[in-house]
Each structure stands twice: as structure tokens, then as C-alpha cells.
Amino acid sequence: MMRRRSLLAAPLLAAPAFAQSWRPARPVRVIVPVAPGGTTDIIGRIVAQHLQTLWGGPVVVENRPGAGGTIGSAEMARARPDGLTLLSGNIGSQAIAYSLFRNLPYTMAQQTPIIGTIRGPNVLACHNDVPARNLAEFVAWLRGQRGRAAFGSTGVGQSTHLTPVWMLQLLGVEAVHVPFRGSAPMQTDLLAGNVKFAIDNLTGIIELVRSGRVRALAVTSAGRSPQLPDIPAMREAGGELANFDVNTWFGIFAPPGLPEPALRGINADIRAMLEMPATQARFAELGGVAFPNTPEEFAGFVRDEARRWGEVIRREGLQLDAV
Known part of the structure; x- marks a missing residue:
């Protein structure tokens, strides 16, 4: 789970000096x-x-x-x-x-x-027991699952739901969607292996990626993310994914x-x-x-x-x- 304390416990940002405008009553x-x-x-x-x-x-x-x-x-x-x-x-x-x-x-x-x-981009991340070290291996594994692989999202209709839907459309494969009520509970089940992969917001899952608790395989933006420069963009795989480009x-x-x-x-x-x-x-x-x-x-x-x-x-x- 993301370390919220380290991101929110810092002192409040000092407000810059500028003319006061609207203020709530x-x-x-x-x-x-x-x-x-x-x-x-x-x-x-x-x-x-x-x-x-x-x-x-x-x-x-x-x-x-x-x-x-x-x-x-x-x-x-x-x-x-x-x-x-x-x-x-x-x-x-x-x-x-x-x-x-x-x-x-x-x-x-x-x-x-x-x-x-x-x-920022979303990132395709999988549980560490998924036998894939790159996107090509992941696609091969996904096809071999014949629709049984489960993926998590932060809720029906979120970009974490529709981004994998678009990917699956382009690849012509199926998977089981398991929606959660936010990123934190979804990440808990991803870590437990109850869902095998997710395309989560990089902003939400980056700490799990950096710590190696999940394996990042690709980012969804047109180019690589400066935060994860060694992780390829999904469109680098070419083929059906050559025009894939999603930012949340x-x-x-x-x-x-x-x-x-x-x-x-x-x-x-x-x-x-x-x-x-x-x-x-x-x-x-x-x-x-x-x-x-x-x-x-x-x-x-x-x-x-x-x-x-x-x-x-x-x-x-x-x-x-x-x-």
C-alpha cells in the first residue's frame, strides 16, 4: 500500500504572496x-x-x-x-x-x-508469481489463461478499468474484472495474489513498483515515464498496441x-x-x-x-x- 504518511506528513506548503481574491465565508x-x-x-x-x-x-x-x-x-x-x-x-x-x-x-x-x-500514465503491474518478465511474455501468459486471469481495478468505470478493457480489446483476449472501492483495497488483493494484474495509476502504485512488491511491465503513455525510465511504454510492443496511449x-x-x-x-x-x-x-x-x-x-x-x-x-x- 502506498506510504501515505510520508507524502502527507510534510509541513504545509507555504503560500506565495499575491493579492487576496475570493475567500470562503x-x-x-x-x-x-x-x-x-x-x-x-x-x-x-x-x-x-x-x-x-x-x-x-x-x-x-x-x-x-x-x-x-x-x-x-x-x-x-x-x-x-x-x-x-x-x-x-x-x-x-x-x-x-x-x-x-x-x-x-x-x-x-x-x-x-x-x-x-x-x-500521469497508468502502469501494467502483475503479482510476482505471474511468469512474465516483459510485455510479450505477459501477453503469451494471458492468452494461455483462456479468460481465467483476474485483474483488479479501482472501480467500475475508472481508467483502471477501461484501460485494461481497451488493451484486451486490441489483443482480442478476455480476463475477469474484479472492481474495488479504490486503489488501496485493490493493491491489497494484488499483493495477496487474489487478482493477478492491474493497470493502476502510476501515481497510486509507484511505491509498490519501486519496492519490488509488484512487477511493472509497461506504462500506458506514448513515451516512457521519467519516474520509471527502465519500464517500456506499452506501444513499444508494436502490433495491436502500436497506438496505445493513456494518461490518467x-x-x-x-x-x-x-x-x-x-x-x-x-x-x-x-x-x-x-x-x-x-x-x-x-x-x-x-x-x-x-x-x-x-x-x-x-x-x-x-x-x-x-x-x-x-x-x-x-x-x-x-x-x-x-x-
């Missing part, structure tokens, strides 16, 4: 729609810690896991648009979910993108109708944090890079991601009911 909550321990949770806590120091008032993280992040996302969508409720969101519940779920309890219009926080991402969202001063103020306050060398160094430890942008840029990016993953979901014929 009362305590703020940051909803995290997954279980504690994964990247969505860690980033939510880093952001909350920074804003609490900057704003001088309580900023509390609340975990609301379940249904691939849609339960917490729906709770945020129903909140008052006063800047007092934010969401630490991700590619799953804020882009993939719109095509995956028939009865999703919120729409894209009910999720106001404020700013991206961190992005995280960001901060708010309810619909967020007033312009709050939107711009929160964006500016978080963006200042993302541009700090200390933040970028911490994100490198997590296996990702800072992902700052304007609200308009981030909203356009989210729309493009929703379209892209919608195509994968339609090819799979995958439709689920949101719980």
Missing part, C-alpha cells in the same frame, strides 16, 4: 469520491492542506466512496454553488462515467471544472452555478500551488506531473476525454446502472 469540505489511500484521496488532501493554510479556515476532506466515484460526485452536484463544497475528481467519475452508466445521477453540466491537478488525470470540481469570483479565485489559489517547485517535487514522488490550466482549458479537456472513452465503451457494448 465558512468552512470548506473537499469530497473525495473514492476510499482513502489512492491518488484521488492524496491529491484531495494536498489541495485541502494548501487551501486551509492560505485561507486561514478549516478545509475538511470527506471520503464518499462507491459506484466508481459516482456517489461522491452526485453528492457534490447537489451542493450549493457557494464555493464551500469542492470535489477531488478523476478521469473515471468526471469523464468515463457519462457513457458508462445509463442512469447516472448527475450530468456533465452539473460538474464545474475548476482546475486540473496532476496527470485528476482535478478539482464544484457544483453547477459556481459564481465567477469563486471559480477564478479557487483556480488561481490552486494554480499557484501547482507552480511551486515543492509541489512539483512531491508530484514527481507520486509518479506524475502538475496539470495546471484555466477553467476553460480544463473544461475543454474533460469534454474531449469524455468523447474518447465513450468510443471505447461503445465498442465494448458496456452499459451499467449506477447504484
